[in-house]
Amino acid sequence: xxxxxxxxxxxxDEGRRAARTEVVLGAGLRxxxxxxxxxxVMDLSTHGFRAATHLNLMTGSDxxxxxxxxxxxxxxxxxMNGHVMGCEFVRPLHPAVLDMVVRTANR
Numbered sequence: 001x002x003x004x005x006x007x008x009x010x011x012x013d014e015g016r017r018a019a020r021t022e023v024v025l026g027a028g029l030r031x032x033x034x035x036x037x038x039x040x041v042m043d044l045s046t047h048g049f050r051a052a053t054h055l056n057l058m059t060g061s062d063x064x065x066x067x068x069x070x071x072x073x074x075x076x077x078x079x080m081n082g083h084v085m086g087c088e089f090v091r092p093l094h095p096a097v098l099d100m101v102v103r104t105a106n107r
Contacts, residue, residue: 018045021098025105028066029053036066041105046098048075048088056080063087067101 020043028036029051039053049065057063057077064072065087075087093101 018047018092020045020048020050021102023102023105025067025101027051027068028072029055030064030066030072031057032062036064041065041067042084044093044098044101046089046092046095048078048086050084050086052083053085054083055085057085068104070097070101 022043023041025041025044027039027041029039030036037053037055039051039055041049041051043050057080059077059079061077063075063077065075066072073093074090076090078086078088
């Protein structure tokens with residue numbers, strides 16, 4: 001299965017509020033009242049993430065992202081395109097937390 005999607009590193013692209021950094025990171029994702037499934041986070045910013053998943057989620061769905069070493073973070077599905085999704089964090093990540101996650105993921 002080929003994963004496709006556009007990587008934006010410019011915060012002005014498509015109305016983004018923060019630059020996204022490419023990562024390869026296994027994480028857990030769950031909906032309210034459901035068990036977590038494994039996803040692959042493809043890029044990450046203080047305001048959101050893009051990930052590959054087998055789920056087919058509705059835009060606006062509440063989800064919780066669990067990255068290694070961090071508490072679950074509440075996000076909302078902004079878009080779905082096949083097996084790739086974009087989500088916006090309800091509360092943005094602190095820039096230092098983002099830096100730590102990116103350093104750990106890209107080792």
